[in-house]
Amino acid sequence: MPELPEMETYKSLLQPLIGGQSITGVTINREKSINVPVEQFTSLVINQKIKSIERRAKYLVFQLQNDSNLLLHLMLGGRIFLGNEEDRPDRTVQVQLSFGNHQLYFIGLRLGYLHLLSHEMVQQEFQHIGPEPLDQNFSFYAFQTILKDKRGGLKTTLLNQEVIAGIGNRYSDEILWQAQLLPERKINELDSGDLGRLYESMQYILQKGIQQGGYMEEPLFKGDQKTGGYEMIVHSREGENCRRCHSLIVMNEISSRKTYFCQNCQH
Template sequence: MPELPEVEVVRRGLVNWLRGRTIMSVDVLDPRSLRRHALGPEDFAGNLRGATVVDVVRRGKFLWMPLREATDAATVSPAPTVALMAHLGMSGQLLMQDPAVPDEKHLKVRLRLSPSAGMPDELRFVDQRIFGGLFVTDLVPTDDGGPGGLAESPLPLIAEEASHIARDPLDPAFSFDLFYSRLKKRRTGLKRALLDQGLVSGIGNIYADEALWRAGLHYARPTDKLRRADAERVLASAREVMLDALAAGGTSFDSLYVNVNGASGYFDRSLNAYGREGQPCHRCAAVGINSTIRREQFMNRSSYTCPVCQPRPRNGRW
């Protein structure tokens, strides 16, 4: 499943192509990709036709496009009330294409956009495994009055389905003080806390392992005893590794992950911990220490750590 940097790569690509453009028509080729839109394909298409894309917003791994409805055309700068939300699932792709480009094999939904010079006129949702989908949702006020998420023109509105998750480390409105006060109240291991979307959003398994490796902390460190300096270090590490992944275009272990232009990410070539079982720890090797990355089972997944520079705490809880 795409993680935060992959979704942010898509957001940055989409906003350049979509903002300010009107949805002229909607083709639903596979209704299964609209199963989250309870009222069905006709209602979905009716909500989108004639609406203008205001922005593309992301919080954590959630991505949505606020829409200015056609009936609001005579109103001065109306605030959007609904949004088109995209759930990429395991294999969902949002691709910008020219109409002359043949349909992709697993094309599910096509949006035709108002013409704009030098820009593709179609947004296509492609999904091989059909775990993702599109749906229209209400926008609601944020609980803290801040922007709903990362956007070009932030508004204090958030897609209703994303309103339960915390801000992510790349969000300018992210509050470390709030994060740390909540973290100290947890009685769990550090990695479990990092994966808790109600505490901090957008950190998945790959980037949790990478952030913990950079911070030199073991995943089982108890959160209620974590020093502020250690919490600051791991959050800074999470932010750094995500920014590095963004610069590389995301982490791609699967040919199904591509950005809006169809290019795969390649940050997997720069990973220090995740997926490197039995390989030398780069940090230890740099100072002449012989240590290899180990893999351990964790929450039905895997965790990768260095036993030397990420020692397990004696009082660690699982």
């Protein structure tokens, strides 16, 4: 599932490509991927310019000229591709927006969706989402404050979107490895040094993920050289040597999520 770095990469790459461009065509191949009747969706989206593209947590918001918004959540297996019919991936396209000769393909939306919402409805969708971990106002003090009364495990807490926005299964493993903390450690067991390492690791890993274009290997467009440059350090590397201490990486299931860590140097 795309997480904060992947969605931020999509945002930064799409903005100069389709920002200010008008949607010249709409194709809906799966009605369950949208939230209103096809005719209503099309009439409110067609010929609208993309005013801006914003990211919140794992969502993208395409703000339209008429103050409507397209809220995208890719969920598991979803991706997008910008190009023409000749270049598009050989996968099922659920929704397609045209920008003249180029198409924005929304692919693999089995669980994901592209919903047409007002500004107020978008804010309502976000009302229970926690703070952005890379926001300039999200200080170490703010981090300590939101974790103050938490007693759950580290892994499950990082995955909780109501606590902190945008972190998923992959980057939670990366963050905990960087912080040298075991994923099942309890929040209330951590001292100030542990919390400091966790905060700094979260900032470092997410910023590195964004700088390197996230982990998803599929390009956003033909010739895309940025997307997919981040290489996982610990996630999905069961049986490989830890890059820090050279012990073997192990995998356990935590809350039905495959979780990867080093038993030797994570404590």
